[in-house]
Amino acid sequence: MPLMDDIDRAVLNRIQSDFPITSRPYLSIANDIGLSETDVLNRVVRLKEAGIIRRIGGNFFPGKLGFVSTLCAAKVPEDKISLFAETVNHYPGVTHNYQRDNNFNIWFTFIAPSMEEIESNLEKISKETGITDILNLPATKLFKVKAHFDL
Numbered sequence: 001m002p003l004m005d006d007i008d009r010a011v012l013n014r015i016q017s018d019f020p021i022t023s024r025p026y027l028s029i030a031n032d033i034g035l036s037e038t039d040v041l042n043r044v045v046r047l048k049e050a051g052i053i054r055r056i057g058g059n060f061f062p063g064k065l066g067f068v069s070t071l072c073a074a075k076v077p078e079d080k081i082s083l084f085a086e087t088v089n090h091y092p093g094v095t096h097n098y099q100r101d102n103n104f105n106i107w108f109t110f111i112a113p114s115m116e117e118i119e120s121n122l123e124k125i126s127k128e129t130g131i132t133d134i135l136n137l138p139a140t141k142l143f144k145v146k147a148h149f150d151l
Helices: 006-017 025-033 037-049 078-089 115-129
Strands: 068-074 094-099 106-112 134-137
Touching (some): 006 037, 068 115, 078 106, 078 115, 106 115, 115 134
Antiparallel strands (some): 068 106, 068 134, 094 106
């Protein structure tokens, strides 16, 4: 059986940009594409287990909720990458953490109620990991792009 079929693609297209805000969102999706609620739920579970779906959740604009966000980059020696990534991931405001092929090789986003809290957490991360070369790169202007992948 292929990893995904056309029905899986229809479910993913609906979930990623038009998730129903109802008490039974998967029933709403099922009704729209001609399946049962159980069929949709089973497909979502299978796609999550296969690693195709990473998470299902809301995306919020931090500023509209009174929060600030920033992009951070760190120079991490190869032998400390796992420790650094694991440490960063323990902070609840970290939404993404990934490795890049660059001198600044670990990048992550941080959201918090204030820039002071982010700066404090970056100092804690530095103390916990011994990594002192961490850039805090808050946006000066946001250009939001709606990422929708037509499957």
